[in-house]
Amino acid sequence: MNTVSAADARSRLLGELAQGPARRGYAIAYDLLGNRAEAEESVQEALARACESIGDLRDPLAAPAWFLRIVTTICLRHLRRRRLRRALFGRFGWTPKRDDDDSGLEEEPPDALTGMTQGAPSPLPTDALSSREELTALLRNLDGLAAQQRAALVLRYGHDLPVPEVAQLLGVELATAKTHLVRGLARLRDLMEDHR
Amino acid sequence: MKYLCDEIAERLADGAPLGEDGETHIAACPACARLVRLPQLVAATAREPEPGPGFAARMQVGARAEITARRRTRVASLTLATAAAVLVGGVFLTRRHDKDEHASAMSRYSEPQPISLPGEHRADTHDRNRAPNPTASITDDELAARLARVADVDGALQPTRAWHRIEAPLAPYQQLLVHVSEGVH
Numbered sequence: 001m002n003t004v005s006a007a008d009a010r011s012r013l014l015g016e017l018a019q020g021p022a023r024r025g026y027a028i029a030y031d032l033l034g035n036r037a038e039a040e041e042s043v044q045e046a047l048a049r050a051c052e053s054i055g056d057l058r059d060p061l062a063a064p065a066w067f068l069r070i071v072t073t074i075c076l077r078h079l080r081r082r083r084l085r086r087a088l089f090g091r092f093g094w095t096p097k098r099d100d101d102d103s104g105l106e107e108e109p110p111d112a113l114t115g116m117t118q119g120a121p122s123p124l125p126t127d128a129l130s131s132r133e134e135l136t137a138l139l140r141n142l143d144g145l146a147a148q149q150r151a152a153l154v155l156r157y158g159h160d161l162p163v164p165e166v167a168q169l170l171g172v173e174l175a176t177a178k179t180h181l182v183r184g185l186a187r188l189r190d191l192m193e194d195h196r
Numbered sequence: 197m198k199y200l201c202d203e204i205a206e207r208l209a210d211g212a213p214l215g216e217d218g219e220t221h222i223a224a225c226p227a228c229a230r231l232v233r234l235p236q237l238v239a240a241t242a243r244e245p246e247p248g249p250g251f252a253a254r255m256q257v258g259a260r261a262e263i264t265a266r267r268r269t270r271v272a273s274l275t276l277a278t279a280a281a282v283l284v285g286g287v288f289l290t291r292r293h294d295k296d297e298h299a300s301a302m303s304r305y306s307e308p309q310p311i312s313l314p315g316e317h318r319a320d321t322h323d324r325n326r327a328p329n330p331t332a333s334i335t336d337d338e339l340a341a342r343l344a345r346v347a348d349v350d351g352a353l354q355p356t357r358a359w360h361r362i363e364a365p366l367a368p369y370q371q372l373l374v375h376v377s378e379g380v381h
Contacts, residue, residue, distance in 0.1 A: 014259055015256065018253075018255045018256045022251070022252065023251065026245070026247050026251070027245060030243065030245045031242050040254070040258070041258075043255055044259050044261075047256070051259065051263060052266070138237050138241055142241070154238065154242070156209070157234075157239045157242075158238055158239055158241065160239070162211075163210060163211075178206070178209050178210070181209035182202075182205045182206060182208075182209050185208060185231055185234050186231070188238075189227070189231050192234075
């Protein structure tokens with residue numbers, strides 16, 4: 001009897017998550033991984049994990065946030081593996097195959113002006129912002145960041161999430177999330193400077 | 197100056213306004229000027245990808261397949277782990293049993309055997325309560341042949357053997373040699 005009810009609960013949760021939060025999870029995964037196939041794979045894995053560990057969830061209302069945290073964790077794992085693979089390729093001088101060359105640049109960067117939805121601390125010249133080269137360089141340099149720094153920047157500025165929510169998705173303390181943001185910005189600035 | 201640079205980075209992280217002092221500092225500090233551009237650039241790289249038709253159904257089917265695969269992997273891992281544990285336990289018990297048998301064999305051979313040489317007269321042979329010693333009337337050659345049969349001679353010819361197993365049955369032979377040498381001297 002219990003098995004049937006657990007299976008029902010699992011099925012219901014799967015349906016609910018797949019309808020709404022999965023789309024948001026996909027958007028986050030896509031921005032973190034830069035690859036549609038990997039993003040879908042991550043969302044599927046997160047759904048499977050959520051259904052398996054439904055018993056860990058005390059408050060059903062927290063399911064969407066909990067699910068997004070699982071998605072973020074899976075994406076972080078993907079990013080770490082990608083960095084490791086790239087480091088290994090670099091160390092042994094191998095040239096990665098196209099499939100392995102997941103530099104987060106599956107598609108051309110979007111028009112900078114259409115993406116400019118976030119509040120800017122200070123007005124900036126739009127011609128510089130719309131430079132596609134600069135955006136391409138930025139996407140490449142985001143790959144040079146540590147997984148958590150990259151995730152913190154993308155969630156904070158790309159998805160306009162407040163710092164506490166970023167911390168929650170990364171599964172870290174608020175102060176740690178801030179540290180990731182500050183260090184990520186500084187590192188990204190240095191990488192962009194090297195690029196020039 | 198350094199303090200203001202850190203302050204600006206923290207304000208950027210919090211999304212707090214930079215303030216008048218911050219704006220003044222940015223105008224004078226190229227590093228901070230580059231830093232304040234980054235949030236907007238990162239925001240510009242964010243995409244709103246359309247997942248494609250049938251996304252929800254595709255995700256549900258994929259997740260179900262993933263759950264099945266994970267369950268199968270878990271069962272396989274559990275089976276393998278159990279088999280490995282049984283194997284290790286079996287090997288441990290078998291080896292222990294062998295060791296016990298070996299120990300009893302060792303004790304059988306290593307206990308002092310009454311060996312009578314021709315012409316030698318031992319006091320305990322007069323003991324009527326004891327069974328007559330089968331080696332009492334045999335010659336040295338017969339005794340040596342018997343010991344050679346007891347000893348694992350074929351095994352001793354192997355280049356690598358468990359020497360303690362070979363040497364244990366030879367203990368009486370060694371005793372005989374000691375007796376002989378004592379008799380000679």
